[in-house]
Amino acid sequence: MDFADVGRILLRRWPITAPLMLLTVAAVAWAMLGVPQQAKVTGHVTLLPQREQYSPAIGDTVTQNPWNPVTLADVIEVRLSSAALAEDLFERGYRGEWTVSVINTGAAIIAIEVLADTETEAHRIIDVLDDLIGEEVVTRQESFGLADGAKITAVPLSDADLVERDNSQRRRIAVIAAGAGLVTTVAAAGLAEWLSRRRRRAAAGY
Structure with a gap:
């Protein structure tokens, strides 16, 4: 037939x-x-390298930072993309899906794309992931005893959030x-x- x-x-x-x-x-x-449209919000966090003007005093022991912004961002991307984190946030009441990518522009920019039922919920997830990035940046460097000038720092770019309406659902x-x-x-x-x-x-x- x-x-x-x-x-x-x-x-x-x-x-x-x-x-x-x-x-x-x-x-x-x-x-x-x-079927309601969903909100797609893309947030950005940049990892700034160690300050170029940093120089230790004469006689100080210098501890080199084993991380650079890109390698640190790659590790954080793995953490934010894990199923364990998604399950944890779901149990805490966050409802949405997200993907994480690293943009290498010299400094590293972590881009977080969140899909949720409302723009408010998408921003809630962006905020909690921004906080996790800040915690990861501190935690991954704290065991090395680095001076402040030798540390990589995280700066959320909240004014660079991109908001779209999504029809994929x-x-x-x-x-x-x-x-x-x-x-x-x-x-x-x-x-x-x-x-x-x-x-x-x-x-x-x-």
């Missing part, structure tokens, strides 16, 4: 397929118009509704066709 055969069955069983197709169209329309639900409707319609038409042929064969004595 090819697509032409399926099309002929759908047309022949239009009393069944027409209502199902209308329901499918209605479900897709509801998904595209009725709408599209995902619309695709699911269309697929489910099409499968149901074809299955119903196929079942009706099979039952009809079975009755005809029974009437003919087969």
